Amino acid sequence: AQSVTQLGSHVSVSEGALVLLRCNYSSSVPPYLFWYVQYPNQGLQLLLKYTSAATLVKGINGFEAEFKKSETSFHLTKPSAHMSDAAEYFCAVRRVSGSSNTGKLIFGQGTTLQVKP
Amino acid sequence: SAVISQKPSRDICQRGTSLTIQCQVDSQVTMMFWYRQQPGQSLTLIATANQGSEATYESGFVIDKFPISRPNLTFSTLTVSNMSPEDSSIYLCSVDPEPMNTEAFFGQGTRLTVV
Numbered sequence: 146a147q148s149v150t151q152l153g154s155h156v157s158v159s160e161g162a163l164v165l166l167r168c169n170y171s172s173s174v175p176p177y178l179f180w181y182v183q184y185p186n187q188g189l190q191l192l193l194k195y196t197s198a199a200t201l202v203k204g205i206n207g208f209e210a211e212f213k214k215s216e217t218s219f220h221l222t223k224p225s226a227h228m229s230d231a232a233e234y235f236c237a238v239r240r241v242s243g244s245s246n247t248g249k250l251i252f253g254q255g256t257t258l259q260v261k262p
Numbered sequence: 263s264a265v266i267s268q269k270p271s272r273d274i275c276q277r278g279t280s281l282t283i284q285c286q287v288d289s290q291v292t293m294m295f296w297y298r299q300q301p302g303q304s305l306t307l308i309a310t311a312n313q314g315s316e317a318t319y320e321s322g323f324v325i326d327k328f329p330i331s332r333p334n335l336t337f338s339t340l341t342v343s344n345m346s347p348e349d350s351s352i353y354l355c356s357v358d359p360e361p362m363n364t365e366a367f368f369g370q371g372t373r374l375t376v377v
Contacts, residue, residue, distance in 0.1 A: 177364055188370040196364045248293050248358035250366055252304045
């Protein structure tokens with residue numbers, strides 16, 4: 146079975162500070178991992194994805210994430226937070242059935258990022 | 263990529279009634295997915311809508327409560343039947359474009375409030 150755990154339901158940083166949102170996964174097969182962002186009253190937007198290529202993945206809006214197999218982690222970082230980064234962030238793993246890619250996603254619980262001026 | 267349009271964007275409904283949510287995609291896709299996001303919660307998959315066959319429901323979700331239609335490769339509907347306040351959620355449509363792209367795309371969601 147696959148699962149995703151996001152550590153910390155709320156993270157608060159000051160504008161200009163480092164953003165670190167934690168995600169750990171469990172998967173018996175090489176995972177496809179994603180970070181999505183949800184702004185208030187909007188749908189989900191893909192920030193970045195890991196698909197077994199480079200372990201350091203760069204996404205939109207200055208975000209990046211590093212896949213660490215030994216730690217089963219895929220933490221999201223941004224060197225300097227902006228006020229506009231305040232949103233809900235979801236880590237997700239693509240569900241695999243046997244050797245088939247199902248297209249379904251399993252989401253973590255979400256982390257609300259607050260950015261203080 | 264895929265652009266997904268969902269209607270309505272939000273609605274307030276009386277308990278006991280039903281609401282049908284529409285999802286239109288700008289390209290043909292094999293599988294479409296419906297997710298539910300309860301207030302303050304993460305996303306949970308309701309079902310997979312396959313064109314030409316019955317929808318496949320996840321554990322805890324049943325067809326009588328959430329009937330789904332998939333008349334063609336660009337359109338699907340989800341109905342929330344006999345609604346109660348517990349059905350108040352955001353419902354999101356998602357697609358995984360062929361050929362099994364590694365990225366899922368989401369609609370803007372339908373924010374449903376049941377009173």
